[in-house]
Amino acid sequence: MNNLIKAELFKLKRNKSFWVIIGASTGLSALLHYLVIIGWWQMHGTVFDTAGLSELNALSTFTVPLFFNLIVSTLAGFFISIEFSQSGVIKNQVMSGNKRLHIFIAKYLVFSFGSIIVTILIPLVTALVMVILLGHGDVLNLTNMSYVGRAYSLFTLQFLGYTAIIMLLAIITDDSGKTIILSILFTILMFAIEKLPKPTFIELLYENSIFNQFSTVFKLTMSTGEITMSILIAFLSLIIVSVCGIVVFKKKEIK
Amino acid sequence: MSEFILKTNHLTKKYNHDFALHDVNITLKKGEIYGVIGQNGAGKSTMLRMVTGLAFPSDGSIELFGKTGTSELTEAHKRIGAIVEDPALFPNMTASENLEAHRLQKGIPGKDCIKNTLELIGLSHTGNKKVKNFSLGMKQRLGLALCLLSNPEFLILDEPTNGLDPMGIIELRELLKRLNREKELTILISSHILSELHQLATTFGIIHKGKLLEELTANELDQKCRQHLRIKVDNPNLGATVLEDNLSTTDFEVLSDGTIKLYRYLDNVRKVSMALTNHGLVIEHLSENGDSLENYFSKLVGSVDHE
Numbered sequence: 001m002n003n004l005i006k007a008e009l010f011k012l013k014r015n016k017s018f019w020v021i022i023g024a025s026t027g028l029s030a031l032l033h034y035l036v037i038i039g040w041w042q043m044h045g046t047v048f049d050t051a052g053l054s055e056l057n058a059l060s061t062f063t064v065p066l067f068f069n070l071i072v073s074t075l076a077g078f079f080i081s082i083e084f085s086q087s088g089v090i091k092n093q094v095m096s097g098n099k100r101l102h103i104f105i106a107k108y109l110v111f112s113f114g115s116i117i118v119t120i121l122i123p124l125v126t127a128l129v130m131v132i133l134l135g136h137g138d139v140l141n142l143t144n145m146s147y148v149g150r151a152y153s154l155f156t157l158q159f160l161g162y163t164a165i166i167m168l169l170a171i172i173t174d175d176s177g178k179t180i181i182l183s184i185l186f187t188i189l190m191f192a193i194e195k196l197p198k199p200t201f202i203e204l205l206y207e208n209s210i211f212n213q214f215s216t217v218f219k220l221t222m223s224t225g226e227i228t229m230s231i232l233i234a235f236l237s238l239i240i241v242s243v244c245g246i247v248v249f250k251k252k253e254i255k
Numbered sequence: 256m257s258e259f260i261l262k263t264n265h266l267t268k269k270y271n272h273d274f275a276l277h278d279v280n281i282t283l284k285k286g287e288i289y290g291v292i293g294q295n296g297a298g299k300s301t302m303l304r305m306v307t308g309l310a311f312p313s314d315g316s317i318e319l320f321g322k323t324g325t326s327e328l329t330e331a332h333k334r335i336g337a338i339v340e341d342p343a344l345f346p347n348m349t350a351s352e353n354l355e356a357h358r359l360q361k362g363i364p365g366k367d368c369i370k371n372t373l374e375l376i377g378l379s380h381t382g383n384k385k386v387k388n389f390s391l392g393m394k395q396r397l398g399l400a401l402c403l404l405s406n407p408e409f410l411i412l413d414e415p416t417n418g419l420d421p422m423g424i425i426e427l428r429e430l431l432k433r434l435n436r437e438k439e440l441t442i443l444i445s446s447h448i449l450s451e452l453h454q455l456a457t458t459f460g461i462i463h464k465g466k467l468l469e470e471l472t473a474n475e476l477d478q479k480c481r482q483h484l485r486i487k488v489d490n491p492n493l494g495a496t497v498l499e500d501n502l503s504t505t506d507f508e509v510l511s512d513g514t515i516k517l518y519r520y521l522d523n524v525r526k527v528s529m530a531l532t533n534h535g536l537v538i539e540h541l542s543e544n545g546d547s548l549e550n551y552f553s554k555l556v557g558s559v560d561h562e
Contacts, residue, residue: 007360014356016347088343089356092401095307096361097333099326254309 004098004106012114017078021071021118029123032058033130047218051147055127055136062123063155065162065187065214072115073183076166077176079111084174084254091254104171104249108242112163120156124148147220154217154230158210161237168245171252210237260285260409260441261306265315268301268465275301277465278315283409283443283458288435290456291445292552298465299445300340303413306443307337320409333361336407338415342398346387350378350397353386357401368404376400377426391418399427403434410434412444416451428455449548463556482545483507484527486515489537501530516544 012018035041036058043049043057061067083090093103131137169186170179190211193202206212213230216222222230261283268276276298283289293299304310306317308328316323319331344353354369373379376396381389386397395418402410410431416424432455434440446452452459459476461468471479488494491513498507498517507517520527521543531538 003360003362007356010356010359011345014345014348014352087345088341089345091307091309091339091343092357093360094309095332095335095337095339096357096405097329097331097335098360099329251311253311254304 001102001106004093004102005109007093008106008110009113012079012110015079018075018114018118021075022122025071025118025122026126029058029062029126030130032061033127034134037130037134037136047151047215047220051144051218051220053139053144053148055131055139056148059123059127060218062119063214063218065211066191068119069166069183069187071119072163072166073169073180075114075118076111076163076170076183077179079114080107080167080170081174081176081179084171085176088255094254100250101246104242104246108164108167108245111167112160115163115166116156116159120152120159124152150222150227151218154222154227154234155214157231157234158213158217158237161210161234161241164238164241164245168241168248171245171249174255208233210234258284259318260287260320261443262318263302263306263315264318266302266305266312266317267314268298268305268310269313274465276305279462279465279467281460281467281470283441285441286435286439287458288431288442288444288456289458289460290452291443291460291462292447292449292452293445293462294447294556297447297462299447299462300413301465302462303337303339303411303443303445307335307339307411308332309339333405334407335409335411336402336405337411337413338395338398338402339411339413342394342401344386344394344397344401347385349383349385350381350389350400353397354400354404357404361405363405372400372404375403375430392420392423395419395427396423399430406438407440409441410443412442414446415444416446416448424451431455449552453548461552461555463559466559468555468559476548476551480545480548480551481518482521482543484517484521484524485540485542485544486517486527486531486538487513487540488515488531489539491515493534494531494536497530497534497536498527501534502527514540 032041036043037055043060046057046060048054048056048060094100128140131139165186166179166183169182173179173182193206194211198206210233213233216226217230259282261281263279263281266276266279267274279302281289291299291302301310305312306319317328319328320334322328322331345356348356350373351369354372355366358366358369370379376399378393378396378400381393386394389397395415399412399415402412416427419427428451431442431444435442444452444456453476457473458470459473460470486494491509494515495507495509498504498515502520504517504519506519507515509515517527524541524543528538528541
């Protein structure tokens with residue numbers, strides 16, 4: 001298992017798409033934060049506004065599934081699906097005597113690690129750096145940092161469920177293009193479910209899903225019950241989707 | 256330990272209602288080079304994909320190093336090196352990086368094996384060249400390097416000479432023979448190029464339309480393909496004595512139906528005919544027989560197609 005994780009990390013480091021995404025995420029994040037902080041781009045009514053952290057408003061862009069899906073699905077397409085289709089290197093791992101369960105877990109862990117870097121860490125670190133560089137370091141006090149820490153910790157947990165969904169799609173489709181398109185469609189569907197009127201059962205499901213939690217975790221205050229619920233939703237989603245992914249991968253015939 | 260490296264029992268693969276492989280039983284002993292011969296689409300790769308764990312049998316079972324069952328087979332796969340269909344490589348990595356990724360996932364200690372394997376396979380000069388810029392032959396060699404990196408006991412190669420130039424084919428053949436000789440490496444190799452397999456394999460399995468038509472040793476195949484005179488006389492025992500006494504040869508065999516296969520005097524049929532008739536034998540049939548490997552294969556496959 002350790003060997004597989006090491007191999008996946010080695011591949012991630014040498015994955016050109018990963019570095020392109022890192023560059024794009026860093027550049028875009030720095031630009032957005034700069035424009036927001038200097039007041040060129042006015043963003044109002046964001047979760048950070050409510051928390052008195054309007055300097056971090058640009059971060060809200062990176063917390064919207066419709067946006068971060070583009071980053072995560074691209075990475076999934078060019079890090080996971082491509083191994084099944086273009087290069088076919090997944091064959092080597094399966095033929096090497098590695099358990100499919102271990103292969104799946106190693107890929108999931110490293111893919112999630114890469115996704116967290118480009119979708120959560122880079123925008124967050126860029127935001128903090130820009131705030132300090134542009135002379136607004138005073139907003140980074142203990143209270144605000146506790147809020148950001150709590151919100152992003154819970155967000156990351158939900159995000160792990162999301163990467164599991166995208167990984168499942170990547171394994172099912174076997175193709176980077178299809179992975180990107182299907183994940184975009186899936187995220188649009190979730191967005192539509194959020195906005196449109198829906199039956200009670202669907203509403204109940206949605207309210208207890210990671211998609212609802214992506215915004216809930218940024219509430220200024222959360223009770224212990226809400227935090228526990230959020231953690232439970234994240235873990236349950238992760239477990240259910242991962243089990244589906246493992247079953248699909250175990251039954252999959254490698255071409 | 257089982258004397259067999261690989262044993263398939265009634266191995267079958269079905270896609271919807273079509274059999275890609277049907278009831279195939281093959282056995283590979285340690286140190287054997289087993290050549291799987293078949294046309295494109297005959298089922299060779301399907302069989303290799305199941306043996307290597309890429310696909311699952313619809314029916315039948317696989318025994319690898321005496322192990323059966325999913326988890327035991329997965330463990331047994333650690334002792335094999337395989338290329339199935341195309342070599343699976345990272346196009347944006349160099350040869351060394353591809354080997355490093357493979358070394359890491361197999362947990363092979365030390366990086367020396369990478370340099371040694373690249374030298375063994377003749378790719379040590381490739382440096383920083385990315386695999387996407389390699390020729391097909393170089394990719395095949397690198398695929399073989401991946402297989403050999405962990406010193407496997409059993410090598411599975413699917414059409415390994417695809418894209419290799421004539422020198423490359425000879426080098427690969429010599430390398431495989433050397434590995435087989437020096438390390439007692441068991442090899443399962445598939446090809447549709449018969450002459451190529453004929454120079455390498457010690458046992459052959461002929462697959463056609465998903466079925467194993469025949470399994471025979473290299474000697475048996477040579478015997479079947481060897482040029483000979485096919486003689487049928489009214490008294491086979493006397494015929495054999497005449498050949499021994501008058502033509503001074505024992506290079507013949509008497510088949511169960513009384514037919515004599517004589518491997519000498521192909522250029523002097525008249526002498527054979529006279530020797531037999533001079534001893535009062537009636538020659539019912541006398542003809543020159545024997546096939547090239549290609550003809551033998553074509554006849555075998557053709558007979559099945561006509562059934």
